[in-house]
Amino acid sequence: GGEWAGAVLLAVEHSPEKKRGLFGSIPQIGLALGLALGTGMFALLQTVFDDEQFLRFGWRIAFVLSLVLVIVGLVVRLKVDETPAFQAVRDLEQRSSAPLREVFQGRVARNTVLGMLSRWGEGAAFNTWGVFAITYATKTLHFEKVPVLLVVTVAAVVMAILLPFSGSLADRFGPQRVYIVGIAAYGLAIFPAFALFGTENLLLFGVAMVVVFGVIHALFYGAQGTLYASLYPTEIRYTGLSVVYQFSGIYASGVTPLILTALIGATGGSPWLACGYLVATSAISVVATAAIRKRDLHL
Template identity: 80%
Template sequence: MTTLPHPSPAPLGHSAQPESDLERRKRLRTVVAASLLGTTVEWYDFFLYATAASLVFNQLFFPDQSSFVGTMLAFATFAVGFLVRPIGGVVFGHIGDRIGRKKTLALTMFIMGIATALMGVLPTHAQIGVVAPVLLLLLRILQGFALGGEWAGAVLLAVEHSPEKKRGLFGSIPQIGLALGLALGTGVFAALQLLFDDAQFLAYGWRIAFLLSLVLVVVGFVVRLKVDETPAFQVVHDLETRSSAPLKDIFRGRAARSTVLGLLSRWGEGAAFNTWGVFAITYATSELAFENVPVLLVVTVSALVMAALLPVSGVLADRYDPKTIYTVGIAAYGIAVFPAFALFGTNRLIWFAVAMVVVFGIIHALFYGAQGTLYASLYPTEVRYTGLSVVYQFSGIYASGITPMILTALIAVGGGSPWLACGYLVATAVISVIATSLVKKDDLYL
């Protein structure tokens, strides 16, 4: 059995070799660019599919179904990406803990870019029949596999390079990439719908958004190749203290407790993001009968507000602690669910926009900015990549991927009323608050 030291033999943010102030600033700028650009590109690719599932894929790849069934099938293929992400998390987590963060992140970006670009040239159901949704599903599986290793690596790239008193701020950087990626995806879709009429957009306009990924991937890939390996991992590598079985080690001893609590604590965050960033698009355009472009613009603006406020969450995490900020933010999300859907129910775009900016742009930023640093604190360097990947990606199955399907089904059961769905979302917040509160100071490695 592998015995994990506590604390980690490789303190975060401390380089094994002395460096000048100029070298340190240059290294940190490269780290920020690599973490931010990389996660922006990868999440743009992943959530571009979510937007397309709401507006395009239900028509082009599942056209013979009713509106409800077609939407559910489109969301089902969306959920498959989350089902595959744990596999990618385990595979890339092991690679990242064994050979390093840098090479692993370059590989995940390459796979994601190829999968997304191929979606942009995929024939539709009208052209090749049932083969079309099958190919779409396979590419979605490839996307999920790549993203499984992305988030944890990007967080570690930032946190393990960070100055000791700015770990929260640096840990919020990859989260900014998620918000920007979502904003870019919805923004591009909105722009394309303004440039093309409905027939042109369904015929070829939507493909431009997917093919654009190739350009973004090249830029992100080049920047990531320039970044140095993290100091914390380099120390572990030099001392030859790497874990031989990181997946087993995160389910042993005190690490097992951290893993279970991490999995439960993420339930609220995952449900919240996919409610406001994915499900709300379909709900607003179908149940509320809003036009596509205004809804996409509301989500885009909300995501940009989130991106602007995420560093504030990181600073608060440094001033207090990530656990406190995360817990307060999740509790605020639970309190805001019913009022948000009440504002949705006014059937006025302005109140829909206000609700989205508050719950998605402000409240989500509060806890999401602290999440990366909190989860990085749960594990020592030797198994940190695997631990973060397992917590984030396995919880993604029940916390994120199936949320749009659950909400759609609960609203249908409730005869169109959203209150059963709201009850479910509040329950996820309660579970997350309790689990996060149970994390003890002695459980943390930062």
């Protein structure tokens, strides 16, 4: 997460002009594979150990194994070269001395605000399907933990497979258009998804999760990196991309499970008010993304 902006920029700014969407979708695969590794590993550990063993030491194994990924990431970060676009700015001595201030100034400030609003739906969607749904399925629907974790793992793998297709669509139709269509599809799918959850049938729960998380989330998430990279000129692009993604994560992602839990609790266990909130995040993101003017884009 912390390296997301850098990873996206390395991909987009090294890409051929007509394949920026495809290249920009590749770093997004990290989210899907990371989630699949996490849920898959916990499903395996909870199968191998009983509840007492898992709570006592089993869960620690996953975190120890994650050190391998930290080492891989560190090696990549130390060896990677700067992008050609940034090298050109550096050679011309056009680097910004205060990029954080500049992303909130002038015409660029409009893109910053719209970018953060456009991410509301994506952040809410990820933490709904990847985090909240696990608790909802085990505590409210009373499914066993391991099958639920496996469902999320399968959905994440499907997402990883489909993300490059989303990137290719972004190259053909533009990342802005693909992102709007995907976020709108997420909004339309929320009520049907929770209706399937309400059947308390594990198979239907799995189908709903694969559709909304594996397919629909891949559609807009694959286009997101290229879209956000185009919001800023090269000299402030890294900072701007980080601001849009990380600042919006506070309200778009971090508090979503708390909001959904509170809304469901306030309605006596009914999920429909919570669904209304999620639809609202979709609507906000669609409007904000559509308001981004092509003349203000920089790729």
